[in-house]
Amino acid sequence: MTYKLTGSPILKGEKNVTIVTIEKEEPGRYSYERVELPGNRTHDNEEVLIQAVLDFIRTELDPTNAIVTAQAKLEQTLAKLEQAEQKVAQAQANLEQTQEKLTQAEAKQNDLEALANRITKVVRVMAQDSIMGEKVSYGTTYKEMVELFPLAEVGKVYEPGSIFAVEDPNHTEVYGEGKRILIQTNQSFTYQGETLAQLEGTPYQNGVLATWKFSAPKAPNEPTVASAAAVSTTATVTPTITEPSATTVTPN
Known part of the structure:
Protein backbone atom coordinates (compact mmCIF):
# COMPACT_ATOMS: atom_id res chain seq x y z
CA MET A 1 0.00 0.00 0.00
CA ASP A 62 -7.15 2.93 18.18
CA PRO A 63 -7.23 5.19 21.24
CA THR A 64 -5.79 2.39 23.37
CA ASN A 65 -2.63 2.38 21.31
CA ALA A 66 -2.46 6.14 21.71
CA ILE A 67 -2.66 5.78 25.47
CA VAL A 68 0.07 3.15 25.44
CA THR A 69 2.23 5.40 23.29
CA ALA A 70 1.58 8.37 25.55
CA GLN A 71 2.35 6.25 28.59
CA ALA A 72 5.63 5.17 27.06
CA LYS A 73 6.55 8.75 26.29
CA LEU A 74 5.57 9.76 29.83
CA GLU A 75 7.81 7.06 31.28
CA GLN A 76 10.66 8.22 29.08
CA THR A 77 10.05 11.78 30.25
CA LEU A 78 9.98 10.71 33.89
CA ALA A 79 13.23 8.76 33.43
CA LYS A 80 14.89 11.79 31.90
CA LEU A 81 13.52 13.94 34.71
CA GLU A 82 14.95 11.55 37.29
CA GLN A 83 18.34 11.64 35.57
CA ALA A 84 18.18 15.43 35.53
CA GLU A 85 17.35 15.47 39.25
CA GLN A 86 20.30 13.17 39.96
CA LYS A 87 22.59 15.47 38.00
CA VAL A 88 21.24 18.47 39.92
CA ALA A 89 21.80 16.66 43.23
CA GLN A 90 25.34 15.74 42.19
CA ALA A 91 26.01 19.31 41.11
CA GLN A 92 24.67 20.54 44.46
CA ALA A 93 26.94 18.11 46.30
CA ASN A 94 29.91 19.24 44.21
CA LEU A 95 29.01 22.86 44.93
CA GLU A 96 28.89 22.19 48.67
CA GLN A 97 32.28 20.45 48.51
CA THR A 98 33.68 23.36 46.54
CA GLN A 99 32.32 25.86 49.06
CA GLU A 100 33.79 23.82 51.91
CA LYS A 101 37.18 23.78 50.17
CA LEU A 102 36.95 27.52 49.57
CA THR A 103 36.16 28.07 53.23
CA GLN A 104 39.15 25.96 54.25
CA ALA A 105 41.36 27.79 51.75
CA GLU A 106 40.14 31.14 53.08
CA ALA A 107 40.91 30.05 56.65
CA LYS A 108 44.40 28.97 55.60
CA GLN A 109 44.87 32.26 53.79
CA ASN A 110 43.87 34.15 56.93
CA ASP A 111 46.33 32.07 58.96
CA LEU A 112 49.10 32.78 56.46
CA GLU A 113 48.33 36.50 56.51
CA ALA A 114 48.40 36.50 60.31
CA LEU A 115 51.73 34.65 60.25
CA ALA A 116 53.12 37.10 57.68
CA ASN A 117 52.06 40.01 59.88
CA ARG A 118 53.81 38.48 62.88
CA ILE A 119 56.97 37.89 60.85
CA THR A 120 56.84 41.49 59.62
CA LYS A 121 56.60 42.72 63.21
CA VAL A 122 59.54 40.55 64.26
CA VAL A 123 61.67 41.86 61.39
CA ARG A 124 60.68 45.41 62.24
CA VAL A 125 61.63 45.00 65.90
CA MET A 126 64.96 43.44 64.90
CA ALA A 127 65.71 46.33 62.56
CA GLN A 128 64.83 48.93 65.14
CA ASP A 129 66.89 47.23 67.82
CA SER A 130 69.88 46.30 65.67
CA ILE A 131 70.26 48.72 62.76
CA MET A 132 68.72 51.77 64.32
CA GLY A 133 70.39 50.95 67.60
CA GLU A 134 73.69 50.73 65.73
CA LYS A 135 74.36 47.23 67.06
CA VAL A 136 75.13 45.58 63.71
CA SER A 137 78.80 44.71 63.58
CA TYR A 138 79.00 43.18 60.10
CA GLY A 139 78.14 44.74 56.80
CA THR A 140 76.81 41.44 55.43
CA THR A 141 74.37 41.24 58.35
CA TYR A 142 73.17 44.76 57.62
CA LYS A 143 72.69 43.83 53.95
CA GLU A 144 70.61 40.75 54.75
CA MET A 145 68.43 42.61 57.23
CA VAL A 146 67.78 45.52 54.86
CA GLU A 147 66.79 43.06 52.10
CA LEU A 148 63.95 41.88 54.33
CA PHE A 149 62.22 45.21 53.69
CA PRO A 150 60.59 46.13 50.34
CA LEU A 151 62.12 48.63 47.97
CA ALA A 152 60.34 51.96 47.75
CA GLU A 153 57.46 52.07 45.24
CA VAL A 154 56.97 55.17 43.12
CA GLY A 155 53.67 56.86 43.91
CA LYS A 156 53.06 54.92 47.12
CA VAL A 157 52.06 56.83 50.24
CA TYR A 158 54.01 55.74 53.31
CA GLU A 159 52.32 56.40 56.62
CA PRO A 160 54.30 57.51 59.71
CA GLY A 161 56.47 54.69 61.02
CA SER A 162 56.75 52.89 57.69
CA ILE A 163 60.07 51.26 56.87
CA PHE A 164 61.34 50.63 53.34
CA ALA A 165 64.62 50.61 51.45
CA VAL A 166 66.15 52.56 48.56
CA GLU A 167 69.19 51.68 46.49
CA ASP A 168 72.17 53.98 46.27
CA PRO A 169 74.02 52.99 43.07
CA ASN A 170 76.79 55.46 43.87
CA HIS A 171 77.67 53.77 47.13
CA THR A 172 80.92 51.80 47.19
CA GLU A 173 80.74 48.72 49.38
CA VAL A 174 83.54 48.30 51.88
CA TYR A 175 82.18 45.77 54.36
CA GLY A 176 79.70 43.90 52.13
CA GLU A 177 76.86 46.10 53.36
CA GLY A 178 75.20 46.30 49.94
CA LYS A 179 73.79 49.33 48.19
CA ARG A 180 70.42 49.46 49.92
CA ILE A 181 69.73 51.97 52.68
CA LEU A 182 66.95 51.65 55.23
CA ILE A 183 64.43 54.53 55.44
CA GLN A 184 61.87 55.16 58.17
CA THR A 185 59.15 57.78 57.84
CA ASN A 186 58.22 60.09 60.69
CA GLN A 187 55.39 61.73 58.75
CA SER A 188 53.17 60.73 55.85
CA PHE A 189 55.37 60.66 52.76
CA THR A 190 54.72 59.96 49.07
CA TYR A 191 57.72 58.48 47.32
CA GLN A 192 58.26 59.98 43.86
CA GLY A 193 61.40 58.12 42.88
CA GLU A 194 63.84 60.33 44.82
CA THR A 195 67.44 59.24 45.08
CA LEU A 196 69.08 58.75 48.46
CA ALA A 197 70.81 62.15 48.11
CA GLN A 198 67.45 63.80 47.47
CA LEU A 199 65.85 62.02 50.42
CA GLU A 200 68.68 63.23 52.63
CA GLY A 201 67.90 66.76 51.49
CA THR A 202 64.63 68.47 52.33
CA PRO A 203 62.69 65.38 53.61
CA TYR A 204 65.50 64.46 56.02
CA GLN A 205 66.20 68.02 57.10
CA ASN A 206 62.50 68.68 57.77
CA GLY A 207 62.21 65.51 59.88
CA VAL A 208 59.88 63.78 57.43
CA LEU A 209 62.06 60.69 57.38
CA ALA A 210 65.28 59.23 58.72
CA THR A 211 67.97 57.25 56.91
CA TRP A 212 69.80 54.39 58.62
CA LYS A 213 73.12 53.53 57.04
CA PHE A 214 75.63 50.91 58.08
CA SER A 215 78.10 52.27 60.61
CA ALA A 216 81.57 50.85 60.12
CA PRO A 217 82.85 49.20 63.33
CA LYS A 218 85.82 50.77 65.09
CA ALA A 219 89.08 48.86 65.47
CA PRO A 220 89.54 47.35 68.98
CA ASN A 221 92.66 49.47 69.76
CA GLU A 222 91.55 52.61 67.98
CA PRO A 223 92.38 55.57 70.26
CA THR A 224 89.70 57.91 71.35
CA VAL A 225 90.43 61.45 70.26
CA ALA A 226 89.24 64.10 72.68
CA SER A 227 87.37 66.99 71.26
CA ALA A 228 89.09 70.32 70.80
CA ALA A 229 86.93 71.88 73.47
CA ALA A 230 88.28 69.45 76.04
CA VAL A 231 91.96 70.36 75.43
CA SER A 232 93.36 73.50 77.20
CA THR A 233 95.54 75.71 75.04
CA THR A 234 97.07 77.62 78.03
CA ALA A 235 100.14 76.17 79.76
CA THR A 236 100.84 77.08 83.38
CA VAL A 237 104.56 77.45 84.17
CA THR A 238 105.57 77.00 87.77
CA PRO A 239 108.91 78.69 88.57
CA THR A 240 111.59 76.69 90.28
CA ILE A 241 112.76 78.22 93.60
CA THR A 242 116.30 77.44 94.68
CA GLU A 243 116.89 77.75 98.33
CA PRO A 244 120.10 79.67 99.27
CA SER A 245 123.04 77.60 100.47
CA ALA A 246 124.20 77.95 104.07
CA THR A 247 127.17 80.33 104.77
CA THR A 248 129.88 79.27 107.20
CA VAL A 249 131.45 82.04 109.30
CA THR A 250 134.95 81.44 110.73
CA PRO A 251 135.68 83.30 113.89
CA ASN A 252 138.80 85.43 114.12
Missing part, protein backbone atom coordinates in the same frame (compact mmCIF):
# COMPACT_ATOMS: atom_id res chain seq x y z
CA THR A 2 1.53 3.25 -1.18
CA TYR A 3 0.89 6.76 0.07
CA LYS A 4 1.96 10.04 -1.41
CA LEU A 5 1.54 13.66 -0.48
CA THR A 6 -1.18 15.51 -2.34
CA GLY A 7 -0.36 19.16 -2.77
CA SER A 8 1.61 21.23 -0.31
CA PRO A 9 0.85 21.39 3.41
CA ILE A 10 -1.22 24.43 4.33
CA LEU A 11 -0.56 26.40 7.52
CA LYS A 12 -3.56 27.85 9.34
CA GLY A 13 -1.99 30.43 11.58
CA GLU A 14 -5.11 31.26 13.55
CA LYS A 15 -5.31 27.63 14.76
CA ASN A 16 -1.57 26.97 14.60
CA VAL A 17 -2.16 23.79 12.65
CA THR A 18 -0.96 22.45 9.32
CA ILE A 19 -3.44 20.84 6.91
CA VAL A 20 -1.91 17.83 5.21
CA THR A 21 -3.54 15.64 2.58
CA ILE A 22 -2.20 12.24 1.54
CA GLU A 23 -3.40 9.94 -1.23
CA LYS A 24 -3.55 6.13 -0.98
CA GLU A 25 -3.17 4.23 -4.21
CA GLU A 26 -5.20 1.01 -4.36
CA PRO A 27 -5.98 -1.08 -7.42
CA GLY A 28 -8.92 0.44 -9.18
CA ARG A 29 -9.48 3.34 -6.78
CA TYR A 30 -7.90 6.17 -4.81
CA SER A 31 -8.59 7.33 -1.29
CA TYR A 32 -7.56 10.49 0.48
CA GLU A 33 -6.86 11.35 4.08
CA ARG A 34 -6.87 14.97 5.21
CA VAL A 35 -5.84 15.87 8.75
CA GLU A 36 -4.82 18.88 10.76
CA LEU A 37 -1.44 18.38 12.42
CA PRO A 38 -0.55 20.62 15.39
CA GLY A 39 2.07 23.31 14.79
CA ASN A 40 3.85 24.46 11.67
CA ARG A 41 4.78 21.37 9.64
CA THR A 42 5.28 23.11 6.30
CA HIS A 43 9.06 22.51 6.40
CA ASP A 44 8.83 18.74 7.04
CA ASN A 45 9.66 16.43 4.16
CA GLU A 46 7.09 14.20 2.50
CA GLU A 47 7.95 10.99 4.38
CA VAL A 48 7.69 12.67 7.74
CA LEU A 49 4.34 14.26 6.89
CA ILE A 50 2.88 10.98 5.59
CA GLN A 51 3.96 9.15 8.74
CA ALA A 52 2.54 11.93 10.90
CA VAL A 53 -0.83 11.66 9.12
CA LEU A 54 -0.89 7.86 9.49
CA ASP A 55 -0.02 8.11 13.19
CA PHE A 56 -2.79 10.66 13.65
CA ILE A 57 -5.33 8.39 11.94
CA ARG A 58 -4.14 5.34 13.87
CA THR A 59 -4.58 7.24 17.13
CA GLU A 60 -8.16 8.13 16.25
CA LEU A 61 -8.98 4.55 15.23
